[in-house]
Amino acid sequence: MNYIFRVVGIVFPFLSVLFSNCASAQNYTSYFTGDTADVFTNTIPGIVLMGGASENDSAMIWFLEQSGGGDVVVLRASGSNGYNNYMYSQLGVVVNSVQTIVFNQAAASFDPYVIRQLANAEALWFAGGDQWDYVSYWKNTPIDSTINYLINTKKIPVGGTSAGMAILGHIVNTAQYGSATSTAALANPYVANLTLLKDDFISCPWLNNVVTDTHYDNPDRRGRHIAFMARAMTDYTMPSVFGIACNEYVSVCIDTNGLARVYGDYPNYQEFAFFLQANCVLPNFPEACSISQPLTWNRNAQAIKVYKVPGTPSGINTFQLSNWNSGSGGTWQDWYVVNGVFQTNLQASTPICNSSTSISTLIANEEMISIFPNPVTNQLTISAESNFDYEIVDVFSKQLLMKKNTGSVQLDVTALRPGYYFVIVKTQESTVKKKIIKIN
Numbered sequence: 001m002n003y004i005f006r007v008v009g010i011v012f013p014f015l016s017v018l019f020s021n022c023a024s025a026q027n028y029t030s031y032f033t034g035d036t037a038d039v040f041t042n043t044i045p046g047i048v049l050m051g052g053a054s055e056n057d058s059a060m061i062w063f064l065e066q067s068g069g070g071d072v073v074v075l076r077a078s079g080s081n082g083y084n085n086y087m088y089s090q091l092g093v094v095v096n097s098v099q100t101i102v103f104n105q106a107a108a109s110f111d112p113y114v115i116r117q118l119a120n121a122e123a124l125w126f127a128g129g130d131q132w133d134y135v136s137y138w139k140n141t142p143i144d145s146t147i148n149y150l151i152n153t154k155k156i157p158v159g160g161t162s163a164g165m166a167i168l169g170h171i172v173n174t175a176q177y178g179s180a181t182s183t184a185a186l187a188n189p190y191v192a193n194l195t196l197l198k199d200d201f202i203s204c205p206w207l208n209n210v211v212t213d214t215h216y217d218n219p220d221r222r223g224r225h226i227a228f229m230a231r232a233m234t235d236y237t238m239p240s241v242f243g244i245a246c247n248e249y250v251s252v253c254i255d256t257n258g259l260a261r262v263y264g265d266y267p268n269y270q271e272f273a274f275f276l277q278a279n280c281v282l283p284n285f286p287e288a289c290s291i292s293q294p295l296t297w298n299r300n301a302q303a304i305k306v307y308k309v310p311g312t313p314s315g316i317n318t319f320q321l322s323n324w325n326s327g328s329g330g331t332w333q334d335w336y337v338v339n340g341v342f343q344t345n346l347q348a349s350t351p352i353c354n355s356s357t358s359i360s361t362l363i364a365n366e367e368m369i370s371i372f373p374n375p376v377t378n379q380l381t382i383s384a385e386s387n388f389d390y391e392i393v394d395v396f397s398k399q400l401l402m403k404k405n406t407g408s409v410q411l412d413v414t415a416l417r418p419g420y421y422f423v424i425v426k427t428q429e430s431t432v433k434k435k436i437i438k439i440n
Contacts, residue, residue: 027104028104029104030100031099043070044065044068044155045066045155046255048252049159049244050162051246051249052165052246055251058315059253063159063253064087067122070095072125073098073101073117073123077137078133109143119146119150124151125158125164126158127164128162129164131175132175133163151204152205167201171197171199171228172197173228174196177193189289189295190291194224199435200433207244210242211242213243216248222245225243225276229276229278233285242278247270247272247273250273251311252273260318260320263312264311271311274307275319276306277305277351279304281299283299296338302345302348303334306333306335312329317329332348334348369383376439377440380411384408389405390403391403393424394421400421418439421437422434
């Protein structure tokens, strides 16, 4: 059975291959504040990343203003309606409504009402909690498809705190088996509770190849964040990897140009955001990242270039994600790991990259690969600006097709059964993996 939801003139094809009955309200709990009539507003895309303690009012005001006064939807898998009055009436920004939807079971991800309300949102917020609930409930369902529609097609502001921030990077620490500590992750970057997901969940502009971390100051999570990055480079053969982290009371607001403003209460408190990147001087991959062995990522004591930015009430201090090497109000540091021991150099220099290894070039290489349309019915086009290999795999990583090609290819996918698949395209410069939806 296929469900098609038509909202604001957009057709959403959602596959119910694993779904037999409509979800009841017992699968979710809804809390609604404001006008129940849907509105249409001019939204401004943006991303808010919060460190996991109490919300920063200035960052939340920025988030709500991006909505154009529309309908705000809060998604969570625990808790209740704590955001409703706060967003609706306590920040001085007029919005049409605030609705919190608590997912009690995974079946809510297929409920027509939940999907419709989500699709009508002009702003989307992810509460804290357990990010594995979000991944296991939403991955490869109509919910993650709708979330990506809102971010990349409807272009609404999106944000999250704690677990909500954790799921917004293209690389996600899923916490499937609990939370990894820095000590355990550095001693063994393949410790059982360090599980990553890449390019298979939420796709946010400016967060390509980024893994986030939260509660950075309580406890110290710098070591495990480096282990996340090391695993990503090793497991996914990535040319580079990035990280964004926030202390508990810090927020990062990213605008349409990739400028990240950092909010907090510095200098009253030691509140910082951190922007991490694998050093662009090649080779830059970890020297030792393997099962049951301590991590070594040294690279002449300059493995990870970090820009540390104080968060202020006005958000005056910034970092530019369009190039990952310019900012204001912060300081550069070098972080590295030798035989499982995390070390820092607090007097580091700005990254200096030549054109062949610059961060912007690495990002641009991935953007030169196009895979469309998505969802696809009959014909899928893959194009790149150089020779490439491609393969299509199903959600169980079973390979269905693999070929070499030059420039562009049109694939007849009519014979594929409706469902989710992955297209993996490899060029000399990069590897891109994208999820596609096959519909009837």
